[in-house]
Amino acid sequence: MTTEMSPESEATQPPRHAGGSESPMFSSTASKVTSVLGWMSIVAIGALLTLGLLISPPEVSQGESVRLFYIHVPSAIVCLYIAFSITLVGSIIYLRNQSVFWDLVAGASAEVGVLFLAFTLATGMLWGKPTWGTYWTWDPRLTSTAVSFILYLGYLAVRRLDMDPVARSRRAAVLGIVSFANLIIIRFSVQWWRSLHQGATIDPRDTQLDDSMLASFFLGLVAMTLTFAWLVVHRFRVAWLEHQLEASQLETAIAERTAAAGPSTGLAPGGA
Amino acid sequence: MLGVKWPISFIAVSDPVVRLRGVVSLIGRFPALAGTDLVVEQGEVVLLQGPNGAGKSTLLRLCAGMAPIHTGHGEAFGFDLTTRAGQREVRRRVGLLGHATSLYDDLTVEENVRFWSSAAAIGRGRDGTSSSGGASGSDAARADEAMTRLGVGERLRSVKVARLSAGQRRRAAIAVVVARRPLLWLLDEPHAGLDADGRDLIDELVRQAAEQGATAIVASHELDRVDALATRVLSVVGGQVSA
């Protein structure tokens, strides 16, 4: 009996797979893949801390606060580009073939994505304080990130609606697709709005970076992506186990109801 | 066979109106139907009886193409009940009287009956999806006739549904079903909340429908009432049907 279940092997299982005696109930969401991912994340974060905080120099105009940029921008990239794209893809596949697997992937990715979005917002505001002298400014990126945060909170709320699970998953999938379009619309409109009114605000990408700073940034990107992947796999597995449990409970419920009713008789007029 | 629109006479010869085999249907995560078998031939009046929570309502909704099939096979009028396209075809041919009356409180009785009957008429082609064919008058006439049959008088027609009594409301809901002129009548506790007059009326409606070649499945606790009409009495217990 193995306690491992890699995403690949899950993908090959039928979507409406029912747990039961032949299917082992897992007690942990950990596996070789996740422990490797986890260790790699920790190492990458450790390296990032060393490189970003100790080795790389302060920036010319921003000073020490540039170090926030090594985590702020990567986490923004991970949630806005990777996490919600996975939700989009999962939603499209779910609508096509009702695969519970992809529905749960979409949900897990959005959940961790929202977490990273909150982190992006927090670090963005912290970065804004020394840079602009205030926690909040109507910077297009910050503003659109805040609206996107609410947008995906709404997606998560729909995933928790009190209704038929299949209908709910279908609604969530529609929302997962439309929300991605909204992400782009919000981004675009806010950018346009601010660019008409004032010059571009300080852009993190315009700052002068030397090699060790660039290295810190890319290391940050790697660390964030690894951490994201690690969290998503675990979150997905929890959801998958819940699904297995529900499926097996359902089997039991059907069996109980069938047994309670006694043998069914063929039912045609005249007993055909 | 699936997806093909047979002329009504052909259905009568070859196919039962409803055929369910080992159907499991879920409400949320509860198996309301667990391994249900049912065959209903054209022209039958089937009475379903059984305790509350046995799955009668779900069974009727399933036959109407309104409930999902988790596992098992189901057909009505030769259309596959497990596909969305099949369900749509089935819905055009049935009249379902459920627990909800599905009337708009702020519209009058007449406006309600007209709205629902005109909705049904648009989906209806000239392919025999209603018991009296397409040649029998406009939507308004159908609605009119239905209300007359239900004893909804001129005065009551222009009253907002919100001001009706529960029994009157029920009559209006039945009028909506009658105006659809279904091939398959699915009546869930049709006698509930009606006066003696209204109960007789229900029996009369079912009798007439059967005479015209339609089929009816009626869930009711009023055994002695429907017994006289029913060609078969089935009991539903624990999500299964037995004779």
Add this chain to the structure above:
Amino acid sequence: MIRHAKLIAAKDLRIEVSAKVLTAQILPFGLLVLVLFGFGIPPDRRVLGTDDEASRSLLEQASPGLFWLAILFSALLAINRSFAIESVDGNLDALRLAGFDPAGVFLGKSLAVASELVVLEVIVGIGAFLLYGPPLGDPLLLGSTVLLTTGAMAFAGTLYGALGAGSRLRDTLVPLLVLPVLAPVLLAATRATESSLFEGSSSGWGWVGFLGAFCLLYLGAGILSFGSLLEET
């Protein structure tokens, strides 16, 4: 699809005429919001800036945004009402049983909401002109802005209203879903209205184009997805 849409729209509007929720509740609410903005932003406070702006009160300057905020909040009520009438007595179920084309339901309900919004916009708009006193610059630009914003709010609102339909949490969920989605619409409508009132039509048409694209996107999304949203089985 079109015939179904007409039936639904006619039915929704007849319910509105009979129940008068729009005129008796939503419209007064919109006007009240206008007045309350006047409390929040003192009417005699002025903006210091160019000579032209110095003569304008802060309230007048902000009037496009305040007007659209008032409309946005009222639109939430209208959207909620649009699905409340279907949720009381299992009517959404009955619509499916009656064989309505989901795309027709979407179009019909959007059309009804849009008609209600136009009434709101005209009356609340008159209220805004009276209370805040902005000039009427470019009526053509203003008209197109109002029209396309109405469409954007109605299409997106109906799509998201359906997402919460049938749930006990609908009342609170729908604003959470709709507001971030309509935030860009609010932005575009406000900019376009500002430019039509104060600047002439320089940058306003770009925003009108944005509103048009938004409208089309949600029209398409609604028609394509409403089947998935309404179907419970």
